[in-house]
Amino acid sequence: MSSEELLMIPGPVPLHPRVLKAMSRPMINHRSPEFAKILDKCVSVLKDAFQTKNDVLVLSGSGTAGMEAAISNVVKGDNVVTIVNGKFGERFKEIVALYGNPIPVEYEWGSPIELNDVEDALEKGVSAITMVHNETSVGMLNPAKEVGALARKYDALFIMDGISSIGGVDVPVDKWGVDIAIIGSQKCLAAPPGLAAIAVSERAWERMKAKSPYYLDLKAYRKYAAKEPAQTPYTPAVPLFFGLHEALRMVKEEGIHERIERHRKCAEAVRKAMDAMDLQLFPRLNDISRYSNTVSAMVMPDGIDDKQLRGGMKKRGVLIAGGQAHLKDKIFRIGHMGNVSAKEILTTLEALESTLSELGVKAEGGVVAAKEAFG
Amino acid sequence: MSSEELLMIPGPVPLHPRVLKAMSRPMINHRSPEFAKILDKCVSVLKDAFQTKNDVLVLSGSGTAGMEAAISNVVKGDNVVTIVNGKFGERFKEIVALYGNPIPVEYEWGSPIELNDVEDALEKGVSAITMVHNETSVGMLNPAKEVGALARKYDALFIMDGISSIGGVDVPVDKWGVDIAIIGSQKCLAAPPGLAAIAVSERAWERMKAKSPYYLDLKAYRKYAAKEPAQTPYTPAVPLFFGLHEALRMVKEEGIHERIERHRKCAEAVRKAMDAMDLQLFPRLNDISRYSNTVSAMVMPDGIDDKQLRGGMKKRGVLIAGGQAHLKDKIFRIGHMGNVSAKEILTTLEALESTLSELGVKAEGGVVAAKEAFG
Secondary structure, three states: OHHHOEEOOOOOOOOOHHHHHHHOOOOOOOOOHHHHHHHHHHHHHHHHHHOOOOEEEEEEOOHHHHHHHHHHHHOOOOEEEEEEOOHHHHHHHHHHHHHOEEEEEEOOOOOOOOHHHHHHHHOOOOOEEEEEOEEOOOOEEOOHHHHHHHHHHOOOEEEEEOOOOEOOEOOOHHHHOOOEEEEEOOOOOOOOOOEEEEEEOHHHHHOOOOOOOHHHOHHHHHHHHOOOOOOOOOOOOHHHHHHHHHHHHHHHHHOHHHHHHHHHHHHHHHHHHHHHOOOOEOOOOOOHHHEOOOEEEEEOOOOOOHHHHHHHHHHOOEEOEEOOHHHOOOEEEEEOOOOOOHHHHHHHHHHHHHHHHHOOOOOOOHHHHHHHHHO | OHHHOEEOOOOOOOOOHHHHHHHOOOOOOOOOHHHHHHHHHHHHHHHHHHOOOOEEEEEEOOHHHHHHHHHHHHOOOOEEEEEEOOHHHHHHHHHHHHHOEEEEEEOOOOOOOOHHHHHHHHOOOOOEEEEEOEEOOOOEEOOHHHHHHHHHHOOOEEEEEOOOOEOOEOOOHHHHOOOEEEEEOOOOOOOOOOEEEEEEOHHHHHOOOOOOOHHHOHHHHHHHHOOOOOOOOOOOOHHHHHHHHHHHHHHHHHOHHHHHHHHHHHHHHHHHHHHHOOOOEOOOOOOHHHEOOOEEEEEOOOOOOHHHHHHHHHHOOEEOEEOOHHHOOOEEEEEOOOOOOHHHHHHHHHHHHHHHHHOOOOOOOHHHHHHHHHO
């Protein structure tokens, strides 16, 4: 039974019973003051998570819908620098190609971004630059602050996928000059999957194109958000808003900075455990601050494959993620975002030690190391 | 409290406790056999509702996302006949204008469609024709079978919004030759809002364009549905699938034809009640079969406005809908779709009689007439 399984994938994450209960509230009219109150409260806490004074809009769609809304509203035949060092960077590039001309700055998945390359690309004359902040596919954090500064220098809009970072990692959107930032509901916020929140700067509003896909038209979302009562242009996924609302109450109760610190601690414990177990983090980075605090990727130990490893974990009641595309069988990933705490990390590490042992891989001391890290 | 209010708007509709409970299930991996099973079962019952052997895909988005997916995958600069006699016909035209050239066949909202006009427009040489089957904004059913035949005659794709008809009205998609049909989850199926189901004919697949919005790319949805295990290209709104799955189990338990008959009976009772109360249906149609069986629109009685009428109803615990755009204050609407039965209809009519009496409008006998209709 899935309900007894521990979901340690990089989203969707396990939902708190309060959030699950919220989703079973009876349906309400989506154009009522009652729904407006929920929408307004969600936006208010989301602004804290984004650390922004910009407009925040919530779309009924996945993070990918949010990425496409970001691109399609400001790009029309324009040159756009697209930074790629993982699967979601690729996705941004594919979306940009639908609406404009990507100027790719590409690396092997998991290789660090060189700011010189970014600057060279910006010099070609572009209207925007896209970057995935937390590259979920490789467990890596890209240099948002630095790229934000370059975007400003070259007067390009900075469009950043913060889907799996914001809410679990410190992301001061306004300070870093992110013009359009995106959160996915099912990641660090521990809300149900199916909603995307987007923060849009004044600078981005000024550069909006006349046309975008109808369903993703940010101008329409802004117009309806300003109505009395506040609403969305098309019927929203009401139960998901109930869930998001409750999840954000929990974010507020915890405090956004405390939440970020909890994510940092969990990630640190995982990395120390991997070190103790002689499992190699993927990629190998000199700068530890570039490792993701919301998902860790590890090189698959020699002689075993994805099916064996994840099958063994599943048998022990823990679901983890494999590598995507060409990284399948090459890496495995542990998601540690949302409501994650020492308990889930230790359970996961116990299952990992036991699975590897069964598969004949000597890898011990992870649980002990993590316990020490948690103190 | 909303949970004690009776929602009689044309979607979202009240959800059965079984459906509410289903949405509070713990989260699962959306790329697991477990999710595939839910997706497959949903598709199987949806095919019964569509009465189709065509592919059925489910998008995490509103009915409008479904409409845009339908258009954007097959229209690229093409001429498209767009039939408009209400708000959602307008929406189809607006979406077509984003991807091609609308050849509008337009009427006053609530005026019947003349097939001669449709044929004249088709003769101009078009690749597709759009029509809203059940025009929710005016409580009217448009001639799908006849327009389907004309579409075939002129070799145009027939794209039909069945958002608020399918599941509550007899819509044999294959028999009528509907190439792309759309259902909204929150209407007749009594599932949560936020999902759109789309049935796509072989003829439509053959005419797909290379590019569409990324999030609405039907080819990607088909590709991922064929994977083992079946999945969606982007993270689906998992709790809504839990809800849809349970709602569709209830549809199957009832039987699709029994469900349609129940909707017919409820609509008939409402119309007989309006007649007894001397309230005029909007629009006035000669052919009774053109009235919607899922939503009824009535002319606002002289001397009272939307706020008074709907405010009085709300005070009595019943939420109904007003007119949209220029029909605000001109009409009011009662949604009777989903799990609706005699009980909800009678409660609504009682509240309506009482509200109108308080507002000084003589309108009695509705409850009695409806009771007779229910037998």
